[in-house]
Structure formats: structure tokens, C-alpha cells
Amino acid sequence: MSANSLIAARRRDALAAYLFLAPFGLIYITFLVYPLFKGLWISLHDWELAGSYREYIGFLNYEDLWTDTIFWKAVGNTLTFVAMTVPTMTALALVLALAVFGQGRLKGVLRSIFFMSSVFSVSVVTLVWSMVLSADNGLLVPFFHFIGMKPVNFLGHPTLAMPSIALTTLWWGVGLPMALFLAALSQIPGELYEAAELDHASRFTVLRRITLPSIRHTVLLVLVLQIVGQFQIFGQAHLMTQGGPANRTRTLVQYIYETSFRDWQVGYATAMSFGLFLLMLGFTMLQLWLGRKGDE
Amino acid sequence: MAGVSLAGVSKNYGAVNVIRDVSLTINDGEFVVFVGPSGCGKSTLLRMIAGFEGITGGDVLIGGNRVNEMAARDRGVAMVFQNYALYPHMTARENMAFGLKNIGTPRAEITARIDKAAGILQLEPYLDRKPRALSGGQRQRVAIGRAIMREPDVFLFDEPLSNLDAALRVSMRTEIAKLHHRLGATMIYVTHDQTEAMTMADRIVVLRAGQIEQVGAPIELYERPANAFVAGFLGAPRINLIPATVSTVDGETVELVCPGDARLMAKVRVGSANVGDKVTLGLRPEILSPADEGALSGTVDVVEQLGSMQLVYATLADGTSIVSELRGGTAPAIGSVGRFSIGNGTRHVFNAEKLSITLHSGGGA
Numbered sequence: 001m002s003a004n005s006l007i008a009a010r011r012r013d014a015l016a017a018y019l020f021l022a023p024f025g026l027i028y029i030t031f032l033v034y035p036l037f038k039g040l041w042i043s044l045h046d047w048e049l050a051g052s053y054r055e056y057i058g059f060l061n062y063e064d065l066w067t068d069t070i071f072w073k074a075v076g077n078t079l080t081f082v083a084m085t086v087p088t089m090t091a092l093a094l095v096l097a098l099a100v101f102g103q104g105r106l107k108g109v110l111r112s113i114f115f116m117s118s119v120f121s122v123s124v125v126t127l128v129w130s131m132v133l134s135a136d137n138g139l140l141v142p143f144f145h146f147i148g149m150k151p152v153n154f155l156g157h158p159t160l161a162m163p164s165i166a167l168t169t170l171w172w173g174v175g176l177p178m179a180l181f182l183a184a185l186s187q188i189p190g191e192l193y194e195a196a197e198l199d200h201a202s203r204f205t206v207l208r209r210i211t212l213p214s215i216r217h218t219v220l221l222v223l224v225l226q227i228v229g230q231f232q233i234f235g236q237a238h239l240m241t242q243g244g245p246a247n248r249t250r251t252l253v254q255y256i257y258e259t260s261f262r263d264w265q266v267g268y269a270t271a272m273s274f275g276l277f278l279l280m281l282g283f284t285m286l287q288l289w290l291g292r293k294g295d296e
Numbered sequence: 297m298a299g300v301s302l303a304g305v306s307k308n309y310g311a312v313n314v315i316r317d318v319s320l321t322i323n324d325g326e327f328v329v330f331v332g333p334s335g336c337g338k339s340t341l342l343r344m345i346a347g348f349e350g351i352t353g354g355d356v357l358i359g360g361n362r363v364n365e366m367a368a369r370d371r372g373v374a375m376v377f378q379n380y381a382l383y384p385h386m387t388a389r390e391n392m393a394f395g396l397k398n399i400g401t402p403r404a405e406i407t408a409r410i411d412k413a414a415g416i417l418q419l420e421p422y423l424d425r426k427p428r429a430l431s432g433g434q435r436q437r438v439a440i441g442r443a444i445m446r447e448p449d450v451f452l453f454d455e456p457l458s459n460l461d462a463a464l465r466v467s468m469r470t471e472i473a474k475l476h477h478r479l480g481a482t483m484i485y486v487t488h489d490q491t492e493a494m495t496m497a498d499r500i501v502v503l504r505a506g507q508i509e510q511v512g513a514p515i516e517l518y519e520r521p522a523n524a525f526v527a528g529f530l531g532a533p534r535i536n537l538i539p540a541t542v543s544t545v546d547g548e549t550v551e552l553v554c555p556g557d558a559r560l561m562a563k564v565r566v567g568s569a570n571v572g573d574k575v576t577l578g579l580r581p582e583i584l585s586p587a588d589e590g591a592l593s594g595t596v597d598v599v600e601q602l603g604s605m606q607l608v609y610a611t612l613a614d615g616t617s618i619v620s621e622l623r624g625g626t627a628p629a630i631g632s633v634g635r636f637s638i639g640n641g642t643r644h645v646f647n648a649e650k651l652s653i654t655l656h657s658g659g660g661a
Contacts, residue, residue, distance in 0.1 A: 191381035194348055197368050198375055198446075199395035209394070213385040 097181030118175030122235035298359025578644030590637035
């Protein structure tokens with residue numbers, strides 16, 4: 001084959017490759033890349049949701065953010081929520097996965113039960129948990145009566161409201177990370193455990209030296225997914241506490257939503273979204289960096 | 297060190313019997329190879345000895361002690377797995393030290409034992425590498441090193457060389473054989489490769505469908521197979537099994553009529569064959585060679601040049617395939633009808649049940 005025909009063949013191959021990539025590329029650009037830059041553009045404007053009022057104001061929205069106490073409160077609340085849910089969710093999912101991994105009918109049933117909560121929508125989950133946690137006729141009310149205490153209004157309590165939302169989120173979201181851990185556990189060759197048995201490894205040693213190192217990439221994946229997911233907490237807070245009491249559970253996405261769709265200040269809300277984006281990016285990168293360090 | 301005894305051992309998975317009434321005594325310091333085709337139960341039997349599979353019936357004894365219900369870790373065995381089963385996130389050194397650490401062996405002793413094992417297996421340059429940075433052969437050596445560290449009574453090998461390339465298999469085969477001489481430990485080795493079995497074993501156990509077909513020294517099994525299965529399983533190229541009919545019987549000498557009306561004499565145990573019996577004649581390729589004159593004739597299909605000899609494959613009149621060895625000389629042309637002469641060596645005869653009725657020189661079955 002001559003050099004020219006070789007180049008022609010390569011071009012044909014490349015053309016075919018780009019054609020195959022085109023559908024994905026088109027969707028990716030239309031729904032991810034374009035909105036990202038459009039968002040950045042909007043954040044530099046005083047931009048109303050309805051109507052046509054748009055005024056370029058440079059970085060003024062970002063300057064306003066700096067002094068917006070509710071914004072910083074929401075950032076703090078969101079970080080608190082992330083700190084409450086991400087490690088707990090990961091640990092709980094791992095414990096559940098370890099408990100229900102393997103053969104047996106009971107384990108199969110439990111796997112389904114633990115996963116089932118994930119299929120409910122946020123409105124169902126928050127409704128159920130609002131009923132459970134209600135101080136008037138909640139599930140725990142008889143218990144408080146029994147021990148002679150006044151029922152606690154979890155969702156109206158300044159300190160307990162956020163943990164209550166975190167608890168709801170744990171119950172709702174533990175299924176998927178558990179399933180990921182189950183998949184990872186099933187990838188560990190059985191022979192490793194047999195070798196460890198012959199090596200007199202205790203159950204704890206097996207967990208620490210065989211199981212956990214073998215699934216560490218999945219642990220990292222779950223952590224990153226959880227960080228990305230939990231930073232965007234919205235529905236639970238919006239439906240259970242409406243951000244109260246006294247903004248104690250107002251989260252970032254909720255504040256963005258309210259700014260944009262209640263107050264119509266799309267430009268300002270978009271600037272906040274970029275703040276959230278940078279926050280999530282930072283934590284995810286940190287997590288990946290720590291994970292990669294552990295690989296070495 | 298300890299011997300291993302199996303007394304009427306069986307294993308069922310539900311209604312399926314995978315091991316049936318296996319009895320066997322393995323002496324202290326012996327190298328025994330379990331060999332058989334896929335699914336014959338050889339690995340299951342090994343895993344039952346190791347303690348990874350339950351025992352449905354019978355007893356397993358190690359060093360004279362019944363171990364049926366004993367945990368694998370307490371049986372004094374070490375195992376080398378087919379896929380090495382090295383802990384992937386530990387270095388070779390940590391892999392080898394893991395077992396001793398777990399039982400609280402002093403660090404100095406662990407180091408001394410690692411040095412010794414690494415010396416035997418030439419692992420020194422690789423001790424601080426993780427398994428993924430090792431080649432297949434190095435990984436298997438680390439796995440063997442890990443087994444040595446425990447100074448077990450019994451070594452169990454589950455097809456340890458089957459993931460290695462051909463050249464490495466040959467050299468590892470020698471290394472394991474040397475190791476056995478050096479340690480003098482009892483070793484049970486599972487393989488489906490008859491060459492490994494023939495070259496390494498003190499005794500071979502041939503298994504089929506969960507039962508022992510024959511036990512004996514390699515050469516004994518090769519020369520005196522109890523049945524056509526054992527004859528066919530050991531030896532490469534495979535023994536030629538040719539259908540024949542007994543035409544005359546004169547004491548221990550019988551005349552057999554083979555395809556193409558070839559008539560051959562063979563020796564069988566007195567009274568074991570009658571005129572008209574359908575039997576199978578077993579001729580090893582090394583006693584069969586293409587010649588101008590010969591009892592058998594067949595159409596030449598393929599000639600394989602191996603350097604030291606040529607293998608000539610042919611088809612007899614009834615469609616039976618045969619293979620013969622030609623040392624020196626010119627092979628017949630492919631497609632031509634060649635004759636094959638039978639040299640000195642045992643002419644195996646198997647009865648209708650495929651059991652050997654051959655009379656071997658020196659008497660006996």
C-alpha cells in the first residue's frame with residue numbers, strides 16, 4: 001500500500017470514528033457545554049426570569065454573593081448536611097452490603113428491601129418521614145408518651161431539623177451505594193478468602209487487609225457520587241422544613257431555586273450555581289487526589 | 297510432615313455425585329498427582345482435603361487424624377491456586393509474611409523464612425513488588441513461596457501451571473519437582489495435563505467421573521493401564537485404539553482381525569477372550585511406524601514434522617484414526633495408502649467393557 005492510500009484510509013477511519021461520536025457529541029454540547037457557558041454569561045447579567053430585562057453588570061453578582069449572609073448560611077448548612085450524610089451513607093452502605101452479601105434466601109430478601117427505598121420519589125419519602133417525625137401524631141409519639149416525655153418536634157427543632165433531614169436522606173439513598181458495594185464484593189475472587197483462611201486471618205483481618213483494599217475504588221466512586229449528590233440537596237429540605245427553622249436547613253440549591261424562581265433573579269442565582277459548582281468540583285478533586293495517593 | 301488417607305470419601309451436590317467412594321492412601325513425603333479430564337472431580341477432591349468443600353461421606357485423615365469437620369486453617373495444609381490467589385495490594389514479601397504474621401510469629405523468624413524461601417525460588421529481586429508488577433511465572437513462584445513459609449504437612453497444588461505459557465510450564469515443572477526433593481514434603485498436585493502427571497509424580501491417580509480409575513507409578517500406568525480410558529489418557533500422542541475381533545484363541549495367544557482384514561497376534565490372560573469377542577487393540581504410536589511391509593494399512597491424512605521424528609496420521613478402512621512415529625526416512629505422501637508395521641512393545645487388548653485383558657511379560661495383568 002502506498003503512503004498516499006494509507007493516509008486516505010486513515011482519513012476514512014477518522015471520519016467514520018467522528019460520525020459514530022457525533023450523536024453523543026451533539027447531545028453533550030447542546031445539553032452540557034452550551035448551558036455551562038450560557039450560565040456563565042447569564043451570571044454576568046442582571047437577568048430577569050420573565051420578560052426581556054437583561055443588563056450586563058460584570059462581576060457584580062459575584063460581589064453581592066460575597067456579602068450575602070443567607071448565601072453563606074446556606075453554604076454552611078449544605079456543608080453540614082454533606083458532612084452528616086456522605087461518610088455515614090458510605091459506611092452504612094458498606095456495612096449493609098457486607099451483611100447481605102452472599103447466598104441465601106434471607107439475604108436476597110434483605111437486599112431487595114434495602115434497595116427498595118431508592119425507587120421512591122422525594123415527595124413520597126419526605127411525606128413518609130414527615131409523618132414518622134411529626135410531633136402531633138408521628139410514629140415516635142407513643143414512645144415519647146411511654147417514657148413520659150413531651151414529643152420532640154424534630155423538623156421544627158433548630159438542632160435536630162438538619163439531622164432529621166440527613167436521616168431521611170440516608171434511608172432514601174442507601175440502596176444504590178449498597179448495590180455498588182455488592183457488585184464490588186462479588187468481584188473479589190473467592191480464592192483470596194481461601195488463601196486468607198489458610199493464612200489464619202481473622203475475620204477482622206480479612207476485612208481490613210483483603211476486602212477493603214479490594215473494593216477501595218468503589219469506595220472512592222461512592223464517595224464522589226455522594227459528594228456530588230448530597231451537595232445538591234434540595235427536595236428534602238424544600239418539602240420537609242422549607243428551609244426552617246430560622247434558615248437552619250436552607251440549603252444552597254434551595255436558595256438558588258428561590259432566588260431564581262421566586263425572586264426572578266436568574267443572573268444572581270446562576271452566580272450562586274457557579275459557587276456550588278466550584279465547591280463540588282473542589283471536594284471531588286480532593287477526593288480523587290486522595291484516592292490516587294492511596295494507589296501509589 | 298504427614299500422609300493423607302481417604303477412606304470411602306464421597307461428595308454430593310444435591311442428587312449429583314461428584315466424588316464416589318474414593319479410597320486412597322498417600323504416604324508421607326510422596327508426590328501424588330490427581331489427573332483426569334475436566335469435570336472428573338480432581339479439584340473437588342483436592343478442595344475436600346484442603347477443607348474448602350464439605351465431605352458427604354467417608355473420612356479424610358491427615359497425619360492419621362480425622363479432619364472431616366476441622367477448619368481448613370487447622371489441617372496443616374498449604375495450597376497453591378490456579379490463579380495464584382496472591383493478595384493484590386500486598387508486595388510479594390507481605391504476601392509471604394501474611395500467614396506467619398497472623399499467628400504472631402516473631403518478625404526475625406518471618407524475615408529468616410522469607411529469605412530462605414526467596415533463595416530457594418530465586419525471588420529476591422521481586423520481593424518488594426506487588427503482584428501486578430510480576431509476570432505469571434514470578435507470581436506462581438511467590439504463591440509457592442507463600443506455601444513454603446508455613447512449613448505445612450501437606451502441599452496442595454490446584455493446576456498451578458495451567459495459566460503459564462508452554463516454556464514456562466516446563467521450567468516450573470522442574471522447579472516444583474526439585475522443591476519436592478528438597479523439602480521432602482507430601483504433595484498432592486492436580487492437573488489435566490498428562491505430561492505434568494507423568495513427569496512429576498511418584499504416583500498418579502487417574503480419575504474419571506468422580507471415581508478412581510487406576511493408581512500407580514507413572515511408568516506402571518503407562519505400560520500396564522487397567523483400562524482403555526487410562527491408556528488413552530496417559531501418553532502423547534494418544535494411544536491408538538483399534539476395534540478388532542478375536543478370530544482364534546490358543547492359550548494366551550489370540551489372533552485379532554482388525555479393519556482392512558489385518559490379522560495380528562496378541563497375548564491375553566488365559567480364559568479372558570473367546571473367539572468372536574469384540575475387543576479393542578491398543579497400540580502406542582511409538583511401536584507403530586510407516587513401512588513398506590506392515591499388517592495395517594490406511595490412508596495418510598497428515599504428516600507432522602517434529603524434528604527428531606515425524607508423526608504420520610492415517611485413517612484405517614473402517615474410519616479409525618491412527619498415529620504412528622517415523623524416525624528417519626521419508627514419510628508417505630498425504631493421500632496415499634500406506635502400510636504400518638508394528639514393532640516391539642506391548643499390544644494392549646481391552647475387552648468389550650474396555651478393561652485390560654493384556655498379558656504382560658513377567659505375568660500378571
